[in-house]
Amino acid sequence: MYGILTSEKALVDAFADAVVHYSTDDVSANKRPPLENVINTVACWGDTAAVRADPSLAAQTADTTRAEPETEGHHWGTVCPTNETYRTTLLERISTVGGVGALRLTTPGFPGTQFCRCESCERKFNASDIDDWQAWRARTITQFIRDVRSHCTDELYVTAYPDPYPGNLRGRTGLDPKELAALVDGFVVPLCSISYETTYWVESLARGFARELDALDIPLTVQLSASNVRVDRLVDVTRQISPYADSVIYGTTTDTAEVVREVIRQCADDDFQSAIVQ
């Protein structure tokens, strides 16, 4: 299956014959009304506006480095995942969006291996019945996704940081595919690059995720970028990952819609031809 990720409603209509991920809430605090017959995306703790308004909300390391856009390796602000007030508001929003149709969580989990060591997290970890910090983080995120699951009746997809090395996703974010297998309908892995001058890493990462998720029977969607890339290059990338991905979606704007349309046409034609051969 092929589709798009977009924040433009006109493209939702234009690609009605494809899978459409619609950016309902993003990390810049843009909020759009959720749509029917798409997969609406909601940023979880990625929320630059909230962190700007109150820096004490940000997830932080033991040396008080905050998860802010200016911090090396961070492109947006991230709120501490154990902040109760924020969590309650987030679940209310998820309940609203999930009531319309399928849902995809973006920026779920802790924003890196060293996060979060804020007072709230330290207190909750110390009060918990487990003494392994990694296990506590994973349980925190699993419980959140379980709560999300109970707030939505349609399909639930979760975005995964593109690091399939065994144990790394759990260590970075607290997302543990084994724990989440029974709760989600698929993982979405962004493998984005401008122009895709090199592509070996795309195939390698897709293959790594497929190996783990296939064993857990969790469908894999790979998200590619259509920014500044030629049709033939994007078709080539798609063909390389097709053996591993159940779906491929392209981040699409009005400027790139025609490129994406042609890529999908050529790749769908590939699938049709191979189906005939089989």
Ligand SMILES: [Zn+2]
């Ligand atoms: Zn915290």
